[in-house]
Amino acid sequence: xxxxxxxxxxxxxxxxxxxxxxxxxxxxxxxxxxxxxxxxxxxxxxxxxxxxxxxxxxxxxxxxxxxxxxxxxxxxxxxxxxxxxxxxxxxxxxxxxxxxxxxxxxxxxxxxxxxxxxxxxxxxxxxxxxxxxxxxxxxxxxxxxxxxxxxxxxxxxxxxxxxxxxxxxxxxxxxxxxxxxxxxxxxxxxxxxxxxxxxxxxxxxxxxxxxxxxxxxxxx
Amino acid sequence: xxxxxxxxxxxxxxxxxxxxxxxxxxxxxxxxxxxxxxxxxxxxxxxxxxxxxxxxxxxxxxxxxxxxxxxxxxxxxxxxxxxxxxxxxxxxxxxxxxxxxxxxxxxxxxxxxxxxxxxxxxxxxxxxxxxxxxxxxxxxxxxxxxxxxxxxxxxxxxxxxxxxxxxxxxxxxxxxxxxxxxxxxxxxxxxxxxxxxxxxxxxxxxxxxxxxxxxxxxxxxxxxxxxxxxxxxxxxxxxx
Amino acid sequence: xxxxxxxxxxxxxxxxxxxxxxxxxxxxxxxxxxxxxxxxxxxxxxxxxxxxxxxxxxxxxxxxxxxxxxxxxxxxxxxxxxxxxxxxxxxxxxxxxxxxxxxxxxxxxxxxxxxxxxxxxxxxxxxxxxxxxxxxxxxxxxxxxxxxxxxxxxxxxxxxxxxxxxxxxxxxxxxxxxxxxxxxxxxxxxxxxxxxxxxxxxxxx
Amino acid sequence: xxxxxxxxxxxxxxxxxxxxxxxxxxxxxxxxxxxxxxxxxxxxxxx
Numbered sequence: 001x002x003x004x005x006x007x008x009x010x011x012x013x014x015x016x017x018x019x020x021x022x023x024x025x026x027x028x029x030x031x032x033x034x035x036x037x038x039x040x041x042x043x044x045x046x047x048x049x050x051x052x053x054x055x056x057x058x059x060x061x062x063x064x065x066x067x068x069x070x071x072x073x074x075x076x077x078x079x080x081x082x083x084x085x086x087x088x089x090x091x092x093x094x095x096x097x098x099x100x101x102x103x104x105x106x107x108x109x110x111x112x113x114x115x116x117x118x119x120x121x122x123x124x125x126x127x128x129x130x131x132x133x134x135x136x137x138x139x140x141x142x143x144x145x146x147x148x149x150x151x152x153x154x155x156x157x158x159x160x161x162x163x164x165x166x167x168x169x170x171x172x173x174x175x176x177x178x179x180x181x182x183x184x185x186x187x188x189x190x191x192x193x194x195x196x197x198x199x200x201x202x203x204x205x206x207x208x209x210x211x212x213x214x215x216x217x218x219x220x
Numbered sequence: 221x222x223x224x225x226x227x228x229x230x231x232x233x234x235x236x237x238x239x240x241x242x243x244x245x246x247x248x249x250x251x252x253x254x255x256x257x258x259x260x261x262x263x264x265x266x267x268x269x270x271x272x273x274x275x276x277x278x279x280x281x282x283x284x285x286x287x288x289x290x291x292x293x294x295x296x297x298x299x300x301x302x303x304x305x306x307x308x309x310x311x312x313x314x315x316x317x318x319x320x321x322x323x324x325x326x327x328x329x330x331x332x333x334x335x336x337x338x339x340x341x342x343x344x345x346x347x348x349x350x351x352x353x354x355x356x357x358x359x360x361x362x363x364x365x366x367x368x369x370x371x372x373x374x375x376x377x378x379x380x381x382x383x384x385x386x387x388x389x390x391x392x393x394x395x396x397x398x399x400x401x402x403x404x405x406x407x408x409x410x411x412x413x414x415x416x417x418x419x420x421x422x423x424x425x426x427x428x429x430x431x432x433x434x435x436x437x438x439x440x441x442x443x444x445x446x447x448x449x450x451x452x453x454x455x456x457x458x459x460x
Numbered sequence: 461x462x463x464x465x466x467x468x469x470x471x472x473x474x475x476x477x478x479x480x481x482x483x484x485x486x487x488x489x490x491x492x493x494x495x496x497x498x499x500x501x502x503x504x505x506x507x508x509x510x511x512x513x514x515x516x517x518x519x520x521x522x523x524x525x526x527x528x529x530x531x532x533x534x535x536x537x538x539x540x541x542x543x544x545x546x547x548x549x550x551x552x553x554x555x556x557x558x559x560x561x562x563x564x565x566x567x568x569x570x571x572x573x574x575x576x577x578x579x580x581x582x583x584x585x586x587x588x589x590x591x592x593x594x595x596x597x598x599x600x601x602x603x604x605x606x607x608x609x610x611x612x613x614x615x616x617x618x619x620x621x622x623x624x625x626x627x628x629x630x631x632x633x634x635x636x637x638x639x640x641x642x643x644x645x646x647x648x649x650x651x652x653x654x655x656x657x658x659x660x661x662x663x664x665x
Numbered sequence: 666x667x668x669x670x671x672x673x674x675x676x677x678x679x680x681x682x683x684x685x686x687x688x689x690x691x692x693x694x695x696x697x698x699x700x701x702x703x704x705x706x707x708x709x710x711x712x
Contacts, residue, residue, distance in 0.1 A: 004692070008685045015681060019674035031670065061456055116408040123404050127395040132460075132514070137391050140453045144387060144409060147449050151412035151442055155419070197688060204695045213475070244562035252550040255589075319546035322512055323605070326535050326545075328563045459532070460514040
């Protein structure tokens with residue numbers, strides 16, 4: 001409970017600071033660079049969620065514990081949500097800096113791939129009636145899909161050059177001043193905390209729904 | 221392995237490997253296919269109809285000479301991929317519909333089943349490419365500067381198509397909604413392969429030399445990885 | 461010498477319990493019958509024993525020559541006949557047999573296959589496409605398919621269905637033959653078939 | 666300080682307040698459901 005309240009306050013602080021305290025970064029028109037504090041954490045959470053979903057799926061396939069699958073499913077759904085938000089915010093940024101919402105930048109291509117893979121993942125889940133089979137298939141599919149991702153890393157950069165500002169706005173590089181860096185990392189933490197909160201809610205919800213469906217437990 | 225007692229049924233067992241069992245499944249599928257032409261008809265009809273539509277509406281002169289290598293590669297791979305997606309799930313779906321899936325589960329090892337079905341799907345793809353690619357080249361007047369590289373791209377691309385879809389076919393055969401599900405699930409997995417294959421075919425047609433045919437190598441690596449991972453995962457979806 | 465041990469098997473489909481807590485043990489030579497009303501789960505029980513369906517609770521263990529058989533090898537020791545197990549309709553009887561020999565790693569030889577077909581009166585139809593068979597002929601071929609690899613565990617789900625009196629006699633022969641060296645489990649409500657068994661498990665109780 | 670930024674920050678804060686309110690309510694509801702008699706955290710195998 002405490003951490004949820006702290007998170008709420010922390011996020012308020014970040015939002016206020018990002019708009020009212022931080023200076024816009026050099027090299028970008030107007031105030032657009034402020035989106036960094038929202039867009040990058042969303043993309044980061046999406047990556048984290050998909051990775052977690054993959055790992056939970058593998059754990060389910062090995063141990064066959066339903067809880068692992070609840071985690072995999074919730075994580076995939078939240079990952080999809082954050083991935084979608086990252087796409088939208090990225091698009092807004094693209095419009096403001098390069099003049100078009102969509103131009104098949106490598107980043108945009110790979111994010112569309114991810115959305116397609118997880119879209120198919122949810123379709124598969126809804127198409128299998130038997131609950132255990134559904135869990136196994138979903139796990140197998142997400143592992144299979146994960147194996148195709150490295151190819152994108154090879155292929156996509158060969159097709160178009162990226163305009164994505166990695167060098168200009170990279171917290172690991174000394175281009176960013178210390179004030180920005182602190183709030184950037186703070187925002188990253190806040191989003192991760194938010195993700196954990198939502199994830200736990202979703203898992204608890206799935207568990208209650210599973211119970212409500214009247215699943216009979218033989219191992220009383 | 222089998223307890224023996226003389227005079228009862230067949231007693232002799234031969235040393236059998238995954239490969240001999242897979243070949244048995246492959247031949248059986250081919251034999252059934254030859255008699256019913258279940259999959260091959262739907263794949264080829266789909267491919268020919270799209271090819272005719274494309275050829276009729278674009279013809280061989282509509283597109284600028286300089287644009288052809290790229291645009292024709294795109295069209296060719298769209299035709300190939302979507303006709304493959306229209307029929308490659310047949311071999312598993314038919315097992316399910318005819319009620320023979322359980323008997324196959326009881327008599328064959330899962331890996332052998334996967335390999336057998338993969339070989340069958342690759343055969344279908346081979347037939348598809350042998351018919352459609354020359355027809356496409358003739359109808360569209362596709363000029364290819366490096367035929368060797370182009371053929372290699374077709375072969376590895378076909379391998380990748382089979383490798384990426386066979387496990388999905390096994391899954392959708394056991395799902396409730398089978399029709400559109402196969403394309404929906406396969407397409408995201410195939411996308412890296414399709415992009416590579418288009419790029420590679422374009423390069424072969426243009427005659428841009430690149431050391432060592434990188435796209436052919438990527439497609440081959442894709443096929444190898446997908447087959448390996450599928451072999452490992454297949455028992456999970458096949459048993460129970 | 462084989463031994464089948466079934467402990468505390470239960471199966472449910474989402475909200476409905478099919479059966480629970482079924483236990484029994486069988487030795488080579490035993491013949492057991494599973495009875496119960498329609499929908500009581502006889503076929504599912506056999507599928508669980510064969511390893512085609514995962515039970516919701518409990519386990520099935522099999523031992524041959526005192527060695528436990530891992531689940532993934534169990535199918536080599538099981539022969540099964542069931543209405544839901546279909547053969548390949550596009551192949552002839554002989555091609556079906558050839559396929560099952562090949563895929564199970566048994567040396568295929570035409571002559572011994574004819575011998576087997578003779579036992580179930582199918583020699584005349586050996587070269588005919590299975591799709592043209594009557595249901596009784598299909599049932600006979602299914603029996604052959606289940607026996608092709610000399611299974612120590614024979615699972616018969618309504619073995620007599622669609623069979624004429626001669627077919628029923630060959631089922632009887634098969635069971636008494638199996639009794640000399642292996643386990644037989646029959647799922648049926650036919651009085652005649654239940655009578656072959658030494659013990660009965662009723663799933664409706 | 667530009668005037669527009671204060672407005673954008675306010676909109677963001679309101680959205681964020683909405684999200685947290687929703688999450689807190691959800692949290693409470695789930696807790697109520699979990700406390701009901703008969704809810705058992707099985708957590709075990711799939712049967």
